[in-house]
Structures are given as structure tokens and as C-alpha cells.
Amino acid sequence: MRVSIAVLGTIVLLSSPVVAEPPHVSYTIEDLKRIARSVHPTLAAVEAGVEEAEGVLRRSRAYPNPGFAVAAGRGRPRDGGDARSESSFELVQPIELPGVRKWRARVAELGLEGAGLERAVAESVVDASVARLAHTVQGESRRVEIARESARVAERLHELLARRVELGESSPLEAVKARAEAFARRRDLLDATSALAAVRSALDVFCGHRLGDRFEVVDVPDPTRPPELPADLVARMRAGNPVLARAEVAVRQAEAMIGSEKKSTLPRIDVFAGHDTELDRTATNVGVALTIPLWNRNRGAIDTATAKRLRAAREKDALDVGLATELSRAATEYRRARAAIELHLEGWTAAAEESLRIATFSFENGEAALLDVLDAQRSSLDVQLAEVNARTALRLARAEIERLIGGSIEMETNHETP
Numbered sequence: 001m002r003v004s005i006a007v008l009g010t011i012v013l014l015s016s017p018v019v020a021e022p023p024h025v026s027y028t029i030e031d032l033k034r035i036a037r038s039v040h041p042t043l044a045a046v047e048a049g050v051e052e053a054e055g056v057l058r059r060s061r062a063y064p065n066p067g068f069a070v071a072a073g074r075g076r077p078r079d080g081g082d083a084r085s086e087s088s089f090e091l092v093q094p095i096e097l098p099g100v101r102k103w104r105a106r107v108a109e110l111g112l113e114g115a116g117l118e119r120a121v122a123e124s125v126v127d128a129s130v131a132r133l134a135h136t137v138q139g140e141s142r143r144v145e146i147a148r149e150s151a152r153v154a155e156r157l158h159e160l161l162a163r164r165v166e167l168g169e170s171s172p173l174e175a176v177k178a179r180a181e182a183f184a185r186r187r188d189l190l191d192a193t194s195a196l197a198a199v200r201s202a203l204d205v206f207c208g209h210r211l212g213d214r215f216e217v218v219d220v221p222d223p224t225r226p227p228e229l230p231a232d233l234v235a236r237m238r239a240g241n242p243v244l245a246r247a248e249v250a251v252r253q254a255e256a257m258i259g260s261e262k263k264s265t266l267p268r269i270d271v272f273a274g275h276d277t278e279l280d281r282t283a284t285n286v287g288v289a290l291t292i293p294l295w296n297r298n299r300g301a302i303d304t305a306t307a308k309r310l311r312a313a314r315e316k317d318a319l320d321v322g323l324a325t326e327l328s329r330a331a332t333e334y335r336r337a338r339a340a341i342e343l344h345l346e347g348w349t350a351a352a353e354e355s356l357r358i359a360t361f362s363f364e365n366g367e368a369a370l371l372d373v374l375d376a377q378r379s380s381l382d383v384q385l386a387e388v389n390a391r392t393a394l395r396l397a398r399a400e401i402e403r404l405i406g407g408s409i410e411m412e413t414n415h416e417t418p
Helices: 002-015 029-039 041-060 098-167 172-206 233-240 242-263 299-364 370-405
Strands: 025-027 067-075 084-095 215-217 268-277 282-291
Touching: 025 029, 029 098, 041 098, 098 172, 098 215, 098 242, 098 299, 098 370, 172 215, 172 370, 233 242, 233 299, 233 370, 242 299, 299 370
Parallel strands: 025 215
Antiparallel strands: 067 084, 084 268, 268 282
């Protein structure tokens, strides 16, 4: 009976369909930026704003429509007689002077230019958000690797002490300490795994749930020594930041609005033609009507446009100060992280690893105490995490700097031979 049950179980297992795990997908940060751009609602809203600005521009270039009036009725002469029909019609064509429509279109053109820059601003914000999340995923992945290795070492140490206690070579207290250390390292691994899962989920949500559960972020490996920052960051920010460019367009649009409001004070011309059929006569007439800006010279609208121009200029100056402050803060963080990485490259990480190796070897050969190993292990763990934190901080600071300057921090070099 037992054999039959075993055979039946084997048959069931073999006949059951094998559920394949979904493939493991790798994304570069540029891949993630493209995905986020395609799904993020902010960019869709900005595109709608661009279409709106295009509609405003088409409307600003349109010529005024003519007006047509028709009237009909019946009338009777004063001296008596039969009633007869009367009618009249009039055609009116408003004519704008060339400068009026030109300045109105100029305002709309700058509005469209500003809407295009709004798209660049939104793209830079989305790209920077993706870069921050992706770099954080990379950092948390490295922390999980370190925590997993640390937990493995702690477990191996605990097993070694357990065997020594059984052989009477170590005290039970040391085995208890090693067991507690193993539990602590396992807790570190759980915390690191949870943090990684949280930031992976955030990245997936930001990309419209297009990444799934089984993905990894890959990127070009960091250079051994991170490059120094160029000296002209502020100048590059003022030349390439889309927020400042949008503010500059707002200033120019406000200036164009002043010109448009001034042109609106010019006389309005209406050309008309009409035909009247009355009881005792018919008449055809052609004429021109002028609206003279005698009482209202549009001073209120001109003053408003002038104030808006001043406000736009001051807001641009405030943006410049704010962005320069953010750039200084990000550059300081980049230099701090770069200096920390230099310490690791000079031998800090290697020294901590060598210390752990020697302490572990000495302990396994009965030449060192458990506390020496635990101290070396914690020191090595702290140093490895410090290097991960420094490299992650460097990547985050670089992403922020590139958002602020509107491009890569890498300097273009001339490779031509003189």
C-alpha cells in the first residue's frame, strides 16, 4: 500500500504542469527614465498644456471676422397708399493694424515656447526622481549582499563554537554570544531586505507598474575614483537649467504683453458697406468708422502688464538664487562623498577585511578570543556599509547636480592631436 501511494504521488507530480517563474529583467537607468516618461501623468498634463498653447497661437494669428446685418419690414407712405416692403443690409469688416496682431501673436508664441520648456522641466523632474530611486535600489541591493554575507559568517562562527562547546574546548557563554550575534546579523538581513523591497516597490509604482517583481537595476560601473566637479557649475546651471529658461521666457512674454497692450490703443478701423431699399428711394453706401481712444487709453492694462514684467524678472532672480543654493548643497554633498570614497580606496576597506580575516583565522586556531572576532566583524560590516553609503550619496548628489545644470557633469574634452 505504501508503495502504491508513493507511485501515485510520483505520477501526480510528473503529470502536474510546471509553473515557470517569470523571467528576470534588467533595466538600465536610461531604460527606466524612458518607461517613466511614457506613463507619468505629469508629462501627459504638460503635453495638454502644449496643445493649449498651440491653440492660443492659432487664435492670435486669426483675422477678425466680418459682420453682416439684414433688416426687412413693411411700410406705408405718410400721404397714404398701399403698404410696401422695405429692406436693408450692411456688411462690416473690422481691420486690425499690423502691429496689433503682430504683438498679440508674439505673446502667444512666447507662451508656446514656455509650454515647451514646461515639458523640459517635467522631464527633468521625472528623470531625477527615477535616478534617485534607481540609485537607492542599487545601494539597498548592495546592503542586502553585505548583510547576507555577514549573517553567513556569523552563522558559521556560531556553528564552530557549538562544536567546541560539545568538545569542551569553549565555554557555553561564548556559544550563547555567538548565537546572539547570529540572530543580530539575521535581523540586519531582514531589515535590509525590507528596505530593498520598499524602494523597489516605489520605483515600480513610479514607472506605472511596468517593472513587475523580478527586475534589477544595472548601470555603468562607477569609476574607481569619481571625477572632480567642474568649476563652472553655476554658469552651466544658468545656461542649461530648464526652470531658469522658462522664467526667462516668462519675462520676455511679459515684455511682449506690454507692447501688445500699447498697440491696443491704436484706433480701430471698421470698413462697412450697405444697401437700403425704402418706400421712396434706394441707397447704397460705403464708409469707414474709427474708434478713437479719447477717454480710455488703456493705461490700466499697460500698468498691469508692466507690473507683471517686473514681477517675472524678480521671480527669475529668486529662482536663480534658490537653484544656486541647491547646486551648492548638492556639490558639497558630492565632494564629501568623494572624499569618503577616497578613504576607502586608500585602504580603509582592505584593512577592515584583512583584520576580520586575521581575527577569524586566529580564532579558528585557538589564538584569539570570540570578542576579537565579533569586534573585527562589526568593524568590517561598518566599513563596508560606510562605503556603500558614500557611493550611494555620490550617485544621488550627481543626479541632483545634473538635474540642476540640465545635463551631464562630464566635461567635453578635445581628443584631437595638436
